[in-house]
Amino acid sequence: MKAYLAERYGGPEVMHLGELPEPVASKGEVVVTVRASSVNAVDWKIRAGQLRFISGSKFPRALGTDFAGVIHSLGEGVRDWAVGDEVYGFTVTATGSPGTHAERVAVPVTALRRKPASMTFEQAATLPVAALTALHGMRVCGVLAGKSLLINGATGGVGHFVLQIAKARGAHVTAVCSARNAALATQLGATEVIDYRTQDFTTGSNRYDIIYDAHGYLKFGKARRVLNPKGQYVTPLGLPTVYLRSLVQNLFTSQRLLVANVRSEPQDYTELETLVTSGVVRPVIDRVLPLAQAGEAFAASERGGLAGKIVIAP
Numbered sequence: 001m002k003a004y005l006a007e008r009y010g011g012p013e014v015m016h017l018g019e020l021p022e023p024v025a026s027k028g029e030v031v032v033t034v035r036a037s038s039v040n041a042v043d044w045k046i047r048a049g050q051l052r053f054i055s056g057s058k059f060p061r062a063l064g065t066d067f068a069g070v071i072h073s074l075g076e077g078v079r080d081w082a083v084g085d086e087v088y089g090f091t092v093t094a095t096g097s098p099g100t101h102a103e104r105v106a107v108p109v110t111a112l113r114r115k116p117a118s119m120t121f122e123q124a125a126t127l128p129v130a131a132l133t134a135l136h137g138m139r140v141c142g143v144l145a146g147k148s149l150l151i152n153g154a155t156g157g158v159g160h161f162v163l164q165i166a167k168a169r170g171a172h173v174t175a176v177c178s179a180r181n182a183a184l185a186t187q188l189g190a191t192e193v194i195d196y197r198t199q200d201f202t203t204g205s206n207r208y209d210i211i212y213d214a215h216g217y218l219k220f221g222k223a224r225r226v227l228n229p230k231g232q233y234v235t236p237l238g239l240p241t242v243y244l245r246s247l248v249q250n251l252f253t254s255q256r257l258l259v260a261n262v263r264s265e266p267q268d269y270t271e272l273e274t275l276v277t278s279g280v281v282r283p284v285i286d287r288v289l290p291l292a293q294a295g296e297a298f299a300a301s302e303r304g305g306l307a308g309k310i311v312i313a314p
Helices: 041-049 119-124 126-140 160-167 179-188 220-226 240-252 268-276 291-303
Strands: 002-006 015-019 029-038 065-073 086-090 104-108 112-114 146-150 172-177 192-196 207-214 227-235 256-259 285-290 308-314
Touching: 002 291, 015 291, 029 119, 041 126, 065 104, 065 119, 065 126, 086 119, 086 126, 119 285, 119 308, 126 160, 126 268, 146 160, 160 172, 160 179, 160 207, 160 268, 172 179, 179 192, 207 220, 220 227, 285 291, 291 308
Parallel strands: 146 172, 146 207, 172 192, 207 227, 227 256, 285 308
Antiparallel strands: 002 015, 029 065, 029 104, 029 308, 065 086, 086 112
């Protein structure tokens, strides 16, 4: 089958369109024909070798975590699923699982959700990693009604979901993004928009109850300058060093450093599906590219400045 492959760890030059053996469903697995997948920052971080201590050294390999598609075949012991079912979900590629930037992928049934009929495959493929990360990030903040919340990277893959969820929960949202995406941020519910290219919000006079660093590289030391005395800084970067910093930091100050990576309990998916199917949250798709142009998708994700997610359609 066709897949967009990484031949080794490295830069964009190590990836190309190629062939992999057809996946076979093991016990408790299904093979899914991928109709759409999306690109997350973790995909190119794996390729760059930033997670090599857990992602292993097996190459060539397809990357990609999110998927939406149709069940192609069933492994031994699989119940309650049938060939032809429309599904979506994600695989933990960071620990060596097969990637989804391919025509087909074998996944455990525990990774599957039934795709709501009102969602397109492209919309469903944007949700698992980014939207579940956003949902968990807002959950750890507690009650949002009436609070001031700033999102750094507010129109990117995770950020645009945070913006909509926070607005729905009653927060007053300030969006930090490029001027090109300012109109989108306003449409999604931001009450104020800051162009990061012309204004450094960390040196301003405004103070916020919550800062969500969807971009991931703000650093707590800078963010705390504009946090209220009991403010919360939330990052989706679940790195060991960040967890350690949060444990130490939260012992000695009333300003909190919170780590909120993806959480995928059934109730999380249920809540997310309700938000999307009711129209409260809208997945924004920057562009849809064929599998052969997955390299362009990776490059755009690494550059940043996207309006929502990039989807790959094998």
